[in-house]
Structure formats: structure tokens, C-alpha cells
Amino acid sequence: MRIGVIGGGAWGTALAQVAAHEGRDVILWAREPAVVDSINATHANALFLAGVALSPTIRATGDLGALADMDAILVVTPAQHVGSVLAAAPIGGIPLVLCAKGIEAGSKRLVGEVARAVHPDAPIAVLSGPTFAHEVAAGLPTAVTLACEDEALGEALATRLAARHFRTYASTDVAGAEIGGAVKNVLAIGCGVVEGAGLGQNARAALIARGFAEMTRFGLARGARAETLAGLSGLGDLVLTCSSTSSRNFSLGVGLGRGEAAAALLADRRTVAEGAFTAPVLREAARDAGVDMPITEAVCRLLEGAPVRDVIGDLLARPLKDEAG
Ligand SMILES: NC(=O)c1ccc[n+]([C@@H]2O[C@H](COP(=O)([O-])OP(=O)(O)OC[C@H]3O[C@@H](n4cnc5c(N)ncnc54)[C@H](O)[C@@H]3O)[C@@H](O)[C@H]2O)c1
Ligand SMILES: O=P(O)(O)OC[C@H](O)CO
Numbered sequence: 001m002r003i004g005v006i007g008g009g010a011w012g013t014a015l016a017q018v019a020a021h022e023g024r025d026v027i028l029w030a031r032e033p034a035v036v037d038s039i040n041a042t043h044a045n046a047l048f049l050a051g052v053a054l055s056p057t058i059r060a061t062g063d064l065g066a067l068a069d070m071d072a073i074l075v076v077t078p079a080q081h082v083g084s085v086l087a088a089a090p091i092g093g094i095p096l097v098l099c100a101k102g103i104e105a106g107s108k109r110l111v112g113e114v115a116r117a118v119h120p121d122a123p124i125a126v127l128s129g130p131t132f133a134h135e136v137a138a139g140l141p142t143a144v145t146l147a148c149e150d151e152a153l154g155e156a157l158a159t160r161l162a163a164r165h166f167r168t169y170a171s172t173d174v175a176g177a178e179i180g181g182a183v184k185n186v187l188a189i190g191c192g193v194v195e196g197a198g199l200g201q202n203a204r205a206a207l208i209a210r211g212f213a214e215m216t217r218f219g220l221a222r223g224a225r226a227e228t229l230a231g232l233s234g235l236g237d238l239v240l241t242c243s244s245t246s247s248r249n250f251s252l253g254v255g256l257g258r259g260e261a262a263a264a265l266l267a268d269r270r271t272v273a274e275g276a277f278t279a280p281v282l283r284e285a286a287r288d289a290g291v292d293m294p295i296t297e298a299v300c301r302l303l304e305g306a307p308v309r310d311v312i313g314d315l316l317a318r319p320l321k322d323e324a325g
Contacts (some may be wrong), residue, residue, distance in 0.1 A: 176228025192253020
């Protein structure tokens with residue numbers, strides 16, 4: 001099986017590594033010529049996945065046309081760039097496996113909706129779950145959701161993308177897999193704030209639980225299934241990214257919690273913290289859908305520069321309510 005990977009960041013590189021180890025023929029497109037050269041010449045991606053010896057069979061390219069005869073393409077650019085990169089990719093009806101986690105600013109579309117609009121003939125699947133790239137690249141055990149409305153294609157992709165240490169669980173709930181991955185990044189920023197501001201472990205557990213309630217309310221309003229949100233791509237990924245400074249979103253939140261300015265924290269970042277881009281558009285989408293998302297609203301205010309003390313104070317001062325509400 002020939003696998004194309006669009007995106008030479010940490011996650012695209014780690015997924016290329018998994019596929020190459022399974023004997024797949026892998027071509028990885030990277031935006032940066034330095035990444036292309038480094039993968040081809042030294043079998044390393046020092047810019048985005050330092051310290052990992054890549055399979056020498058992975059070929060890198062800066063030409064999207066080189067992916068035109070792949071059997072499947074993993075789309076692993078940041079969510080905000082999926083539309084523009086796919087529009088430049090001559091890939092016809094090749095199945096696309098979307099691995100970015102986010103909601104497009106402006107259009108308020110999930111990544112799957114973006115891809116469908118650009119390549120209406122391409123079948124769409126979503127790969128999402130608790131997956132730090134460096135752990136996957138190191139061969140540590142990992143499990144993900146592989147969602148595709150076409151059940152037969154989804155099972156075929158789940159089988160072909162699995163590896164001994166990389167378990168894929170098939171699902172037909174594409175929206176559910178996407179929404180879990182997008183929303184957890186925003187909530188991870190909130191958990192980082194709790195850590196950075198020294199608000200304690202009780203507060204962090206409360207934020208995870210009430211954040212999951214937010215994710216579920218929004219997901220159900222957008223057609224997701226509850227069991228998907230409670231699975232690997234929802235609750236599983238929420239727990240991972242709300243617990244570790246390995247998460248870029250959590251780390252961003254730690255800085256905000258310490259009182260650092262969002263603009264300074266985001267400036268000069270080479271790696272992506274998707275939650276910073278998803279938070280404002282998620283807030284808009286939630287308001288459109290009439291869904292209450294107070295933690296998301298709080299994260300937006302913090303990103304806009306509101307003082308931590310005020311934002312936390314306002315969250316805690318909301319009227320008491322029924323837990324199921
Ligand atoms: N890193 C992980 O552990 C991990 C795991 C699962 C999912 N993801 C998701 O994968 C996606 C990619 O993240 P990553 O961690 O591989 O990236 P990264 O932070 O390692 O690297 C940044 C990436 O953004 C790309 N980029 C920057 N500006 C761009 C532009 N204008 N157009 C196109 N691409 C541009 C760079 O080329 C690079 O590939 C994100 O949606 C992320 O949430 C990441
Ligand atoms: O580093 P983060 O916060 O982008 O998280 C990476 C992955 O999404 C974890 O599943």
C-alpha cells in the first residue's frame with residue numbers, strides 16, 4: 001500500500017514512521033525545504049521531531065503532485081491550513097485520512113467539511129485520539145479512533161494504518177471524532193491555566209469533568225454520538241492533553257496561568273497550539289448552536305488578555321446549576 005502524508009510536522013512525521021515500519025511505501029510532503037532535505041539525506045526531522053531516527057524508506061518531497069498515485073493520503077497540516085494545502089494538491093478521488101484537530105476560523109467548518117468542499121470526490125476518514133507524536137514515533141503503545149462514514153472503507157483503512165503498537169478502532173462517527181479532537185485542545189489550555197496559576201488538582205479534575213460536559217453538549221448539538229465523545233478521540237485525548245506539559249496546548253495555558261501574555265507566548269512558535277485558533281471559532285459556533293460553553297468562553301477571554309484572577313472569579317461566580325444541565 002502506498003501512503004502519502006501531507007505535513008512534515010511532528011505528527012505527520014510520526015505517522016509516516018509507523019507506516020514505513022509496517023512496510024508501506026511512504027511519501028511525505030513537507031512545506032519546508034529543510035525538512036525535505038533532512039528526511040531524504042539524514043533520515044531525521046530535526047525541526048519538528050528531533051532525536052528520532054526515521055526509516056530510510058520514507059521519501060520526502062516538496063511537490064504535492066508526487067502524491068497523485070497514492071492509495072490513501074494522511075492530511076496532517078495544522079487545521080487552519082488544510083483548505084489551502086489541499087486546494088493545491090492534485091489528488092482527485094484518493095481517500096483522505098484527516099489527522100488535524102481544529103475548526104477553521106471564519107467558515108466555522110470542521111476539517112472534514114473543509115476537505116469535502118475542496119475534493120468532493122475524495123472519500124473522507126478521520127484519525128484522532130490520545131497521541132503524542134514523540135511517543136508514537138518511539139513505538140510506545142497507542143490507540144486511536146479511525147472514523148469513516150463508509151464502513152467498509154473505514155475498516156480497510158483501520159487495518160492498513162494499524163501496527164503492533166498502534167491500534168486503530170473503527171467508527172462511522174466522523175463528526176464525533178473531529179469534535180472531540182478540536183474541543184479538547186481548547187480545554188487543555190484551560191487545564192494548563194489551572195496548573196500555571198497554582199489552582200490545585202481539585203480544580204483540574206473539575207475542569208476536565210465540566211469540560212467533557214461542554215464537549216458533549218456541543219458534540220451532540222452537531223450530530224456527534226455520545227459514545228464517540230466518551231472514547232479515544234474525545235475523553236481519551238482530553239485526559240492526555242489536560243495532564244502533561246508534553247501538550248503544546250497545556251503548556252500555552254501554563255504560561256497564561258502565570259500571567260504571561262498570549263501574544264508573547266504565541267510569537268515565534270514554530271510548533272502549533274491548535275486550541276489558540278480553535279477557541280474563538282468554537283465560541284462562535286457554540287453561540288450559533290445555543291450551546292453553553294463557559295470554559296471555552298473563559299479560555300477565549302484569557303487569550304484576549306483578560307487577567308486570570310478575573311476570569312477564574314467570573315467562572316466560579318456563575319449561578320449554581322444541576323450537574324446534568
Ligand atoms: N504533535 C502531535 O503530537 C499531534 C498528535 C495528534 C494530532 N496532531 C495534530 O496534527 C496537526 C499538525 O500538528 P503537528 O504537531 O504535526 O505540527 P508541528 O507543530 O510539529 O509543526 C507545525 C506544522 O505546521 C506547518 N505549517 C506552518 N505554517 C503553515 C502554512 N502556512 N501552511 C501549511 N502548513 C504550515 C509546518 O510546515 C509544520 O508541518 C495539528 O492539527 C495537531 O493538532 C498533533
Ligand atoms: O501537543 P498538543 O496539545 O497539540 O496535543 C497533541 C495531540 O493532539 C495529543 O493527542
